[in-house]
């Protein structure tokens with residue numbers, strides 16, 4: 001039986017590719033995709049999610065809207081990276097046919113987790129607002145989730161919004177704090193420390209034989225790759241969110257270690273910074289599996305196998 005999955009996204013360019021991987025892997029029973037404000041507004045993230053599901057004809061996957069703002073702060077959109085539409089201008093003229101389900105994402109999370117106790121994997125690739133709201137409303141869900149994997153934070157390198165903060169934890173640090181201290185027994189952080197090594201290049205795109213998917217990914221990442229070239233001199237772009245989905249498919253592509261991790265929420269300079277207690281200075285119980293190394297070659301082999309329809313299945317590398 002396929003593993004049950006809920007994806008929570010702020011569909012931007014990399015979230016969209018993460019959705020493609022999850023669907024095309026055919027490895028999950030995707031109970032639903034919940035949306036949140038982040039890269040773009042909640043409405044735009046929801047529209048983009050529906051467009052991606054239309055692209056792969058996944059009309060059977062419910063889309064449920066969540067929080068339109070962070071818990072306490074104002075939204076902080078990232079149009080500079082993701083474009084005005086959030087998909088780098090791809091699928092601009094496409095009409096949307098995928099419906100948006102009734103309900104509110106935190107309630108959908110609670111109901112799904114309690115209905116399938118111990119079976120649901122949560123993959124979060126945007127700010128953690130919806131999960132924080134679900135935990136506040138129903139704290140016991142932490143005992144019924146199979147595992148949580150979230151793309152967010154950075155523990156050794158520099159941030160990508162401020163010198164210390166990564167975008168998802170910067171947008172809603174209060175939500176991240178609630179999630180970090182909720183008591184999830186198995187929660188894995190996929191931060192910039194590893195996602196920056198998951199760089200999609202033209203060579204990867206040339207290996208994708210599904211023309212529709214190859215053309216979509218090339219179009220949506222074109223500006224993203226150019227921005228990366230302008231900063232680093234290489235035409236590439238980091239597959240932040242797809243790596244989080246990849247880890248849900250095969251935990252072996254990263255090396256993790258469990259530490260006590262907290263997040264800054266009251267600092268002029270460092271709000272949103274994940275603070276990892278590598279030396280156990282605070283003598284607190286480890287609460288987070290931190291991803292420290294990634295086998296980027298294994299990830300991209302799986303990435304291409306999935307998009308070409310050759311994926312052998314969860315936990316299996318070709």
Ligand code: RIB
Pocket residue numbers: 010012013014015038039125126127151160166167168240241
């Ligand atoms: O820092 C990268 C993360 O922020 C990704 O999830 C990207 O989509 C943005 O949400």
Ligand code: CA
Pocket residue numbers: 009010011012014015038039125126241
């Ligand atoms: Ca995202």
